[in-house]
């Protein structure tokens with residue numbers, strides 16, 4: 420794993436919200452084909468990190484590079500086109516659209532047909548539409564909800580809505596898939612299922628950045644883990660190293676590092 424190239428580099432990124440430093444000189448990289456876990460207590464800066472990577476916020480200082488391209492200043496849709504997709508901590512679906520339509524909205528980000536093709540329903544448009552339909556079904560199959568493709572999204576169980584969100588993010592054809600607490604609100608069995616799905620997604624050739632609050636959960640699925648606390652990176656390493664790291668244990672217990680060691 421260690422000789423794999425960096426897909427995304429977070430280089431000395433600081434982000435301030437007024438007086439609050441949400442990210443404080445954070446640096447780490449995501450390597451091609453890995454599942455990187457980004458963990459830390461609530462408020463540590465995990466979601467903010469996603470928001471900087473995906474163009475929602477601009478870093479106060481520092482740089483984010485994706486395959487060498489500096490992302491600062493790029494619009495969100497441009498970053499999607501470069502190949503970064505994400506899901507949200509709070510599910511964001513088109514609730515009144517069908518499951519299939521939700522995924523196809525994702526694939527439109529990459530659709531090559533123009534307005535003219537769409538207006539006159541040219542053969543090119545029909546071909547593209549057919550291809551994105553096939554692709555959407557394939558993705559629904561991967562996440563395990565293909566049988567429900569005609570269902571209105573709001574009829575899905577909470578867990579299946581999470582799965583749908585992942586399929587929709589995959590439909591933009593990303594190289595890097597960022598999942599923000601995809602198992603939030605799940606029971607332990609559902610969490611295990613989801614972790615298996617994330618491994619499966621990676622095995623399809625995606626690089627995955629997984630935000631998770633539950634430390635035990637990421638241990639079994641990630642290749643490496645980065646730990647944030649109060650906007651600072653406090654540890655980075657293989658799951659086993661992270662589990663035994665006193666600073667990480669202290670962060671999760673909510674006591675001083677000195678007190679814990």
Ligand SMILES: Nc1ncnc2c1ncn2[C@@H]1O[C@H](COP(=O)(O)OP(=O)(O)O)[C@@H](O)[C@H]1O
Nearest residue numbers: 436439441459460461462463464465466467468
């Ligand atoms: N838009 C914002 N404006 C002001 N403060 C924010 C904003 N977004 C996040 N924060 C603050 O930044 C810190 C990190 O938040 P966040 O990245 O959401 O943490 P996490 O995802 O690790 O729980 C928190 O203190 C949060 O209140």
Ligand SMILES: [Mg+2]
Nearest residue numbers: 465466467508
């Ligand atoms: Mg968060």
